[in-house]
Structures are given as structure tokens and as C-alpha cells.
Amino acid sequence: MNDKLPQNLITRRQMLAQCSTGFGALALSGLVASPKVAAASIAGNHMPKAKHVIFCYMSGGVSHVDTFDPKPRLAKEHGKPMPVEVERTQFNNNGNIFASPWDFKQHGESGIPVSSLFPHVAESVDDLAVVRSMTSSVNEHAQGNYFMHTGIPFMGHPSAGAWVNYGLGSDANDLPGFVVLRSGGSNVPHGGVGLYSNGYLPAQNQGVMFYGDSPRPVQHIRPLETLRTQRERLNTIKSLDEIFVKSIEGHSEVEAAIDNYETAFRMQAAVPELCEIKGETEATKKLYGMDSTNGVTAAYGHQCLLARRLVERGVRFVELTCLPEKMGGGQSPNPWDQHGNIKSGHENMARQVDQPIGGLLKDLKSRGLLDETLVIWAGEFGRTPFSQGGNGRDHNPYGFSIWLAGGGIKGGTIYGATDEYGYHVTENKTTVYDLWATVLHQMGLDHKRLTYRYGGRDLRLTDVHGNVLHDILA
């Protein structure tokens, strides 16, 4: 019974978490004053650098050799067979070396090369840490998505956003701490909503879907009666509930459930207020590409702007979802997945997200929010340096690029490397566990100590792995 003490703490914490109301920072309110202190006492012992995460998830798998990891050798040997052994691919339709259709240019003071697909993001390149040595252990979308979100390639485990909220609680009283944004026909990646699940963590940590441009941004958020009627009803309910609570001489869980109605009532106003982006200037909207004639760019811009608004309101973790290549287009769960025609596909996708994300980085910075907001840009894997079917690329989990910005990340950094073809990692191999260990670290949480006991084990976002990537920290 050598771990009696921490076990009791966790048990009590879990119990409190179950009794809490709302999405708020109440997990430990009975024990400590501030959620940050709570986190430190449970899982960390250092001051946090970041308070929020914005996760721009590029579902389908962005080609690293066409975006952030230039490989001149591909152009030189275009059309020749791969000189190294080719690993199993998902379509087993492997062609020859395939040069990138885009030019790379160095940007900023750091001179980090970025391809012509991302001109807007390139303007903020000195804020980015490009990790060129990310790897995944799976080669398929749904499993890859689960792996990137939860560290386990299958459903049932808590998403990173849920872990962050579990560890820190939320600063937002009327909003969930983990929000997944949708807009304009964007879809949930393969694997479904389980990607945003709280898994075995308490339910208030789950990702809540906001349809940013819909009249019903959140399920059941619109009353079926006038607000005044509802108010009267809720008052009646409350009167009766109080009689009940009195009859059972008080019960913390029931009392919490009563309070819940007030939170829900407030959300009905808070959520639409948030999603209608009134009060933002035209200049701001323009910065995010919301004036774009390209509908998908405008819609993704809406998500990026909402992400900032959510962060401003204290939401811990915001995840964005890509739209299909074109409005109403197909392949919506994995729009970056160009097994054929990568030229037009990646161009369409980059046009969708580049300006909005570039705008987000600039806006966060100018408002002083970038320091406390960690922006992550990543897909579930990269793409092969050789072609599939002549003009596409298959999945490549053996080495690909992601980037991080803000929240104490050392801008202008390149970390890790792939071989001359961009096929395998050759330097500083990085895993998703390293990514999340680093993110948690920046949030003031020790990934080894942020655990939850379930099924007889103390489980972690980083399983039994993970090293903080100190080289990319400021």
C-alpha cells in the first residue's frame, strides 16, 4: 500500500470531479483555491508557459516534402525508382520518385524554408518550431487520428484536449474547456467523434462540438420556448428540486445537478454570442480570410477567429476541423489525403487553411495572446516521396513535419530531420508522446504525473513513453 497517499488524493479528486457542475474549473475547488495550483500539486511542479492550445488538425495527412521539409534530391531524381527499400504502403501502388510541384523559399530571420503552398504562414515563420522528425506507428487514417489525439490507435481513450482540461480545469465558466470547431461542412476525421472523447476521464472534459456558423452551434442549445418561459420553468424546477434535496437532507451530487441547470441556461446565451462574430472589425475578418471568395477559406477563417475568441474567454483547448477541398466536395473526413492529383488537392487545401492560420498567428501575436497560446499544426502522417499512380502520394508515417508556435515555443526553430528523400527520420526521431509531453510541459503539467486510474492501471496521455522536446522551447 505504498502509494496510499497519492491514491487517496486522486480518488478524492475523481469524486469531486464527478460532483462538479458545468465545465468549469471546479475539479479541485474543494481542495485548493486555483486550478493552476491544483494542477501543480497533482501533476506538475513548474510554472506554466501556456494557458491554451489551438490544434489545427490537418486531417488526411499533409505532404511534408511539399510544405516544410524541402528535398532537392526529389527533383534531381524525379522519375527514377526509389534507391532504398520501400515499406508497405496502404495502396501498394508505388511509383517512382516524385519531385515536389512547389518551390521552397527561405523566410524570416530564421530562414526556415516553406513551400509556396503556405505564403501566409511563412510570414510568421520566426514564431514557428518546425518538427521535421515526427513519426506515427500507424499507416491508416482512423487509427492515425486516434494515435495523434490519444496516443492509442483506437477509440476509448481520452483525447489530448480532455487530458489538458482534466489537469488544469477550465477558466471559462459558461463554456466547455475543450471545444471542437466545425464550419461550412467541415467534417470529423475518420474515427468519428470518439477522437474528442473524454475516454475514461470525467465527462466534463470531453470535446464539445461547436458548429460555428450554424444557428444551433451546440446540440440542444436552442430553447424550444421563449427564454422567459424557460426561466419561469427553471425557477419552478428549482423550487421543487430544493424540496427534494431537503427531503433527502442534502446530497452533493444532486445539488451539483441542480446548479447544472443554471450553467446550461447561461450557455444558451453565451454560445450564440460567441459564435456570432459581431464586434470584430472588418480588418480582423479580412486578416482571417473571411472575405475570401473561396467559400472554404472563409469558413475555415471563421473557425480560426472563433478559436481566438474562445481562447480569450478562457477555453483551454480548441481543435479545428478542415473542410473538404471544395464547398460540398467529397472526402470530407480526410481532405488532405491526395493519393492522386496531389497538385490540385494540396493547392486547394492550402488555400483553405493558409490565410486563416496565418491570420490567427498574427492576430494572437498582436493581441499579446500568442505568448500564452500554443498553436499546433499537424496531420496524422506525411506522404511518400515517391508517387502513387503517377501524380499522388501514399501515406508516410516514418517521418513527417508538424509545427508548433506560441506558448513558450522557441520560434524560428527546425528540429529533427528526415533522409535525403524525406522518407525516414534520420535525426531526433519524435513521437506523438513527445509532442504531448511537450505540450503538457508548457501547460505546467508533468506528463508522467498526469495520470488517471482506470482498469487497474494509472493511465497517461503519453502511455509509458514521451520526452519533453526541450530543444524547441524558449
Added chain:
Amino acid sequence: MQQAYFHLKRLWQNCWPLLFVTTLCIEGSMVRANELSLDEVEYFERYIRPVLVENCYSCHGGEPMKIKGEFNLTFRDGIRNSGEQGHNVVPNDVGKSTLLDALRYDDSDFQMPPSGKLPELVIQYFEDWISMGAPDPRDDAFKEGDAGLEEVWAQTLEHRKSWWSYQPIKPSAVPKVEGNTSTNPIDAFIHASWKEEGIGPSPKVNPYTLIRRLSFVLVGLPPTQEEIAAFVKAYPLNPQGTVDATVDRLLASPQFGERWARHWMDWMRYAETHGSEGDPRIPHAWRYRDYMIRALNADVPFDDLVREQLAGDLLPEPRINESLGLNESKLGIGQYRFVLHGFAPTDALDEFVRFTENQVDTISKAFLGSTVSCARCHNHKFDPISQKDFYALFGIMASTRPATVLVDSPAQLSMHKHLLSANKQGIRAILAEQWINEVDALVDELREPDGTWKKSVDEAKSAFNPLHAWHKLRALEGDAFTVEWNRLNEQFQQSHEALVKRHSTVYPIQWNLGGEDAHTWTQDGNGVDGGYAKAGDFNILYEGNRIVEHIYPAGVYTHLLSKKHSGVVSSPRFDLTESNIYLRIIGDDKALNRYVIQNYPRNGTVFPIKHLSDGKWQWQHWNMDYWKWDKAYLELSTAPDQAILADDNKTRSWFGVAEALMQGNDQPAPKDEIAEYVFPLFRDEGIVSTPEDLFARYAQSLKESILAWRSGTMDNEQARYLESFLSQGLLTNTLAVNSKLDALVNEYRRLENEVPIPTRAPGVIENTPFDQALYARGDYKKPEKAVSRRFLEVIDSTPYGDNNAGRLKLAESIVDANNPLTARVISNRLWHHTFGQGIVTTPDDFGAMGQLPTHPALLDYLAQSMIDNQWSLKKFIRLMVTSETFQLSAVPTADAKVRDPNNALLSHANIRRLEGESIRDALLHSAGKLNSHAPVGNVDGNSDRRSIYVRVIRNNLDPFLSTFDAPVPVSTKGRRDSTNVPTHSLTLMNDPFVRAQAKELAETVSNDPFLSTVESKVKGLFLRIIGRPPTGQEVKVLIQYMQQAQARPAGAEYDSALVNDIEILTKRKRTLSKEIKSRVEEALLNNAELAKKSSNKQKKTVAGAQVKELDNINQQLDDLKPLAGPAQPWVELTQSLFSLKEFIYLH
């Protein structure tokens, strides 16, 4: 702190051996360390050795590679002086012993063990031990290598074995407690624990609450008004008698099974799809659900249920449901299939290991309360479960193959088989006679062919056709005839040599399914029997004018009696050492052929499949380069019978397989040989120099073939030869030729028509067992020695042997009397669902990471009574719900509040939120809308059926049930979460489903002529929803609401913000409509193509953004407009009652 103290105190009182209070005596050590006193040895063994084994040896002992910092703590000199500095332990000198510094965590660079500081008490033991001279009986260090590791594990196992849950069940006598008047033994045990803590029980609960509690716990539904009335009336006269009678009624209700099957499904992670990309369905998964409902209603003993879940397909005497014609036992194995499957994994072994682990995980948690799968990478960190245990169970699971299986009773499956078979022989006899008589006339037909014969001869351009010879020779004479015959003969001889060569070639793997090899393949389904059909077997068409469809060479066929019969036929498991697989197969109606890599049951990019749809023989070739060195098997299945790709719409489907082989690229691909088809014609060596010679040959070869067919002695070549004549319509094969034949065929068809379409369910097919290699550190790329299939070594490590179904033995081990876990685990699960909190509050984990039992003696008493009552679940549940303990009020006494705030001692009832299923069911039930019939298959969440029937689609779980914590089906869930999130409130406030039920009930009550006043209506509503009459105060609040609401103007006048919103939106709507219209008109002027499109398409094309906004606005207006109408006070009130905590909390 109060709580922690209380907990610890209970531990001591109950005297469960704690981890560090073990006695462990090793005789040898005692002899060699004879300078030590018995007390000293006892101290070391009790307080020191277990701590070392548990916390230190994994890094500082055993494996030489892992002796960190050269500290070897496994022997006396090692613990005293190994390592760089030495003086780790200095006898009698606490200050100098650096080991203590590490244990105390004083120096941040030197803290041991790294997993966390040991409790102060344990550190104190070490201090005391050093102070007494550090007596240590261990002379020698552990041996190096495996032997050392095994010794460490043996010691670890030995003392972990003393964990309470592995001790034999020791039922104590029912305590006699002063003041306890109940005859129910549960009450005596519970009462005794109150005495110990000095608290008393709360009073009994009122009858309204009690009937509601009984009803929800037993059938998951609120009581009806009539049931409430009857109970409340009878209760005061005879409380216990009324409870007993009500319990009996509820236990006998069919809805009992619907309630408790859902609990069971939580334990077995029930789902109807496999998840991941594509989220494919698990065909017929719902049959497992219905089977569980029936089984629990029938009170099938729990040990039998375990046998069925593990090995229902292997039971010597399965449970047959005569009225449904089902083999109930076999439905149990559906649970193996509720695993997740990835989509087209490029690493199939990874997938295999993962889903097999999930099977081990589920079974071990559900039935043993053990987390065996924690030992995949290393011995369990806390429990007496070794890594070998994991692979022993893994091998048992891995010896199966995922499949869709038949669950009909044997009688159903074999219906008319004998009659059909006999009939078929009759048909064969008549046909054979008919054909023999026709042979002589054939020669005449050949001489001057016309009609069918002419056509056949004219078209016999292929050398595979027996008539090809005549086709070639008919225009020739004299030498030219002889020359051509010799050429044909030569062609035949070459083909024959090639055939002989192929037959004598040794391939890395080859199977002749027309011979004994068929027995080595796995054959499942009622169309196959494990053997093979001899050459000449044939099938009768079930309709049409033709009679025999085909005559076949020897092989395995599924349809020799009926195409409604099923077949799943698969090869042994083999290593893909070569590039090519060939199968010689025939089939139709979407029969499926595929290769299976590492048991992966889905198709996908690199998992191709082939549907057979032409009824023609073919050599199916699969190139296996991609999967080289993986484990594979070959599989053929009739259309509705594959594990996932099953096509239920194809009620008739069939295939046959004759050969299969694997070969390298350097060997020629097998192909059809001419000699296989015309052998009978060329068999004789005599001379053929004239047409008459040839005709004689045709006549003789055909006659011999028919005779051989009649006597069942034909060879493959004769079968193909005869089939050729038959298929060309050259032999009589139609009705209305022979009346006796017609009668037989008609009778055959009548019988065939009655053959039932099999009932299918998810399951597995038993296969040749193999022992699974242990994977070093769980890495499947590092296989080590294979582990025998067996049970957990802590209970019984006897291997199950080679030639048997390990699953059946595993089931027996699980329910064996010597295994104390199973009875305790199920008793605790039932207790949990009855009282809202288990005696062990971690029902899925009875190991060291789980919680200790609050009432260990009671748990053992219950476990023993479970066994003594032949594992009857209903009797067990009856015992619990008829106890006085169950009938207590939920209001704690003042003492209990202070001394037992968690209500571990059950001095009052636990308040708990209803499961999502019960909330949804109660909504429908209160509204009078609940349809109590079980659907065939599953239903949508908006349906009027009970929630257990709502579909469980992994990537799209029902939002209502998920909101209220229905589990995500991935592994055993013995205790559901009960969370509190605003989504609950939003759902009850704004979900149209809830609103619809409120409307329904409001109408019923407000129109009820017997409820004439507002007060009586309000009371009626309250009773129907909350299950008791409202108090005066409550009535006042409700009436007040009604008065307020009825006086309220229409929404528009009532809520000015609403009017404003509607106005703004309406204005914008007009502007948008105009803009869209003018844009379309303008565009039409310049674009002729546009005019061809529909009006909607036109709008979307030229004004997409505006159309979208307009849709959006229309949606908002739709939402707002009803709100602007008059108030609906009764609906509002009803829905408000649905939102009451008393509605969703059981107390």
C-alpha cells in the same frame, strides 16, 4: 483523513493479509543462516523481503543486464555492500546506512524506489531491521539469467498470492447480532458492521420510494400507476410479504432480462460495429443481445453462461431452444467479436495482437476481476499475474478465427438432409440408366449431327472439349485423318505429361481438397461436413427445367444438397514464405474467396477479396509479395457467412474448392490441362484411323464414365468428361422425359424448398490450436519461447495439452471450485447493480490496484451461496432486494453522516442517477408510449422501443444515451460513470425527443375526464412521472406555475426580444430571396447550360453563399415561430417534471 483512517482500520479488523504482512519461509535459507534466531528470520520474511521483491528486484536483482548501479539487493552481502559506495546497509547503524537515505527521499538525486516513496511505516520497518543488526538469511545472490528471473518471479508470485482475492472462499457463519430481527443473512452481516462502527440504520423507506427502487433495479423501468397503487395498499398490512411478492413478479417479468442483459453487455463491451475507418457492422450482433435477455430471463446458471461465452460452440450438450429452433449456447461466443478492428492495417500482426489482447482483457476483467492484459509487456506490476499468463490465454483466443456462424438447433441445420440425399441417389440411378441407353444413339448423332449435336460439334473449337477431336477430324479422310489424330494424341500426351509433372511437383505448400487434405482444413456450416465429396458428386437445380446443374471432380462443396446451406472453409495457418497462392475454385452468387492475414477479417486496399459469380472453375491467383513472412490462411465462404463482409440478402450461395497451393516465382503457374478433360477419350492406346474408330471410343469412354458415375467410382477426368456432355445438353437432363424421374425431382425440390435459411450470428470458428510465443517486452517483433495454453498460474498452471479446445478448458477453469475469483466477482457485480456500490467498489479489478472489500466476510458468504444455489442469478438478486438493508431510506442518520460519509456500511440507501437507458425508458414509459416488443434487429434512438434495442454504432453512438454515460464499448465496464455536465440539462430542457414525450403525456392528462381540476391534473402528472403523490407544498408550486403560465400572453407579446429577432430575420430573408432571384435571372441570360439544371441547382450555382445563408435563416425562423405562439402550460409543466432530480435520481 477521517476516511483514510477508517479505511485502514477496517483492513486490520478484517485481517486480510496485507502485502507486507506475508509469511514466507524458505527452509534452506533457515538452515544456512542458522546463526539467526527464528524471530529475526520471521521479521525479515514478514517486513523486509516482500518489500524488496516488490519494489527493488526488478532493477536490482535477477536479470544481470538490469542490475542498475551494480546494486544487487538479492542477497545479504549485496544489500550491505554492493554498488559504487558500499555501506548501503550497515548493521546496527541507521545513520550510516545509505539505503535509508534513498528510501526517505531526502536527497533529490538519490530517491528509491523511483515509482514513489514508500509509506513511512515501511521505512520504519527498515530502520528497525537495521537497528536489530539487519538479520538476513539470504546467503546467495540470484542466479544470473532466466533462472534468476524465474526465482524472483516465483518469490513475487508467492507473496502476491496472499492478496485477499486469491484466498479460498471462506464463508463464515451468519453473525448473530443483537437487535437484528431479519432472517435474511445479508442483514446480519450488514448489521454486524454497524455495530462495529457504532452506528445504526436509517428507518425503512416509504412504500412509494420502495416500489420505485425495486422496479428500476429489477426491470429498469418505473412502476405503473396500478403497480404503485397495489403496492402501497398492500404494504402496510404485510410489508415483507408485499416486497417478496413484488420481487417475484418483477423477477418473472420479461423486462428483467432487458434490464440485466444491459449490465452484462457493459461487461462484454457490446457493440454492433467494429469502429475505425468505415465502421463496418458486426453482422447479426443483436442476436447476442437477445440471447442474453432470454438467458437471464430463463435464469440460466452463471457457470453455464460463462461456458457459453467462452466455448458455447464446443459444448458437448448445448442448450437447445426448441421453440425458436436455436442453439442458444452457441450465441454466447458472439462476445469474442465485439473487438475493434482497424482499417486495412499495413501491419497486420500489430492488429492481431491488439484485438486478441482485447479478448483476453475482456474475459479476464469480466469474469475474474483481473487485469491480465496489463501483463502483455512484463509481469504484472502489482498482481500475481505473469507475462506468461497473458500469452497462455492469448494462445487460446488466437486459436480461433472470426466468423459468422450458424446458431440453429442441430435439427434445423440438418433438416431433410437424409431425405434429400436419398432422393438424390434415386435421381442418379434413373439418370444413369437413361444415359446408358442413350449412348448407342449418340454414335448415330455424331455420324450425322444436327440440332444440338451439330451446334456442339461446330463449336468444339477448344481442345478441352471432348468433341474437339471430331470437330477437327470430321472433314478429314485417310492419311490426313491419321495425321490429325496423331497430332491430337500428341497434344494430349504432352498435356498429360505436364499434368503428371504438376502432380509430382513438390510445392512449399499444397492441398488436394479432393482427398485426405480436406480433413486438415477447417470446415464450418451445414453445407460441409469436414470431409470431401468424391468425384462425380453433383447438385440438383432447385428450379427450372434442367435437373442436374454440374457433375464435379472431387473436392469440398457447400451445395451438394441445397444452396441454402452455408460453408466457411479455410486452410490451416501457414507462413507466407513464397510469392504466389493459387486456388482451384468454383462458385456463384457472391461466394467469397480471400486470403486472411493474421486473422484480419475486413477487406481493404491491401486485403483484396474475390466474389465468385460465374459458376465456372478457375485458378484464383493471389500475389503475396506484400505480405511475405506474415501468417496467413485461405478462406472461402458462402455469401452470407463471412465474418464482416457477409451479404445477408443472398439466401442462396455456393462454392467448391479442389486444390490450393503456394509456390515461388520460379515454378510455373498451375493451369487447366487438356488431359484433365479428355483423358477418357485418349486413354486407350489403340489406333484411331477412321471415324468409326473414333465413335467407338466416344461410346466406350462415355459408357464407362456413366457406369462409374452410377457406381460412385468415377475419377476426376471422367467427371469432367461427363460434365462436358451434360453441360452441352447432349444427355437427357430435363423434366418431362421420364415420369418417375419427374416425381423424384419434384419431391427433391419440395424438400429443398423447406430447408430453412440458417440463422446467423457473430462468432468464432475453432481451429488447430497453437502455443503463442511470448513477446519480449510486448514487442511482437521479438517473439521468444512459446507458452503452453493454460489458466493463470496463481490458480492452476497445468497446460491444457495439444489436441483440444482450450476455450472449453478455460471456461472450466474459470468456473472451477478452486478458483475463488469468479464467484466473488459476479456476486460483487450483482451487488453493485443492486445497491449502487459494490462490496468491492472497483468491480473490474480485484487486484492490488482495486479497492478492498468493505464486507469481506459477507462477500465470501454470498459467493459461496451463489455456488450452493447452482449459480442462480435470480435467487441471488432476490436475496439482495428482499433484504431489510435494501429497504432502508436514503437519508443518513446523524451518526452515519459523520462516521461513514461514503456509506460503505450501507446504513442507508445510496442515491444514484439512473442510467441513460432508464431515463430514456422512463420518459417513454411515463408518456405511455413505450412499446414493449423487441424489434428484429435494432432501432433508432427516436423509436418507441426500450433503450437496450437502440443501435450501438461505435463511430456514431446514440447522443442521448451517451450524454447520460452509456459506455463507449471498448473494454469491460462494470461501473458506469455518473457525471454531471450541462449537456444533461440542455438535453432535458431542449431535446425534441423529451419535448415530444412531454406533449404526449400532457395531452393525455389534460384530457383525462377523471382529472377535472387543475389540482387533480397536476397531482396526476406528478404521480405518473415521479411515482408518488406530491406534497401540499409541491402542489402549491405546481399550481402557481400553471396560474402564471395560463395568464401569460402569446410568446410574441411576452418576449419582445423574440419579436425583434423574427423581424430582423424576416427582413434579411426578403433581401436574400430577391438577390438570389435576380442573380439567377441574370445568369440565365448568358448561360444556356444553366437553364437545363433544376431551379435549386441554378440558385446554388450562382448564389451559393446566399442560398446557404437563407437556409440558415429559414432554420432559425422555423425555430422561433412556434415560440411566438400561445403558451403550452401543460407541456411546459410536464417537461419540467421530467427535469426534476427526483425523476433521474433513484433514492
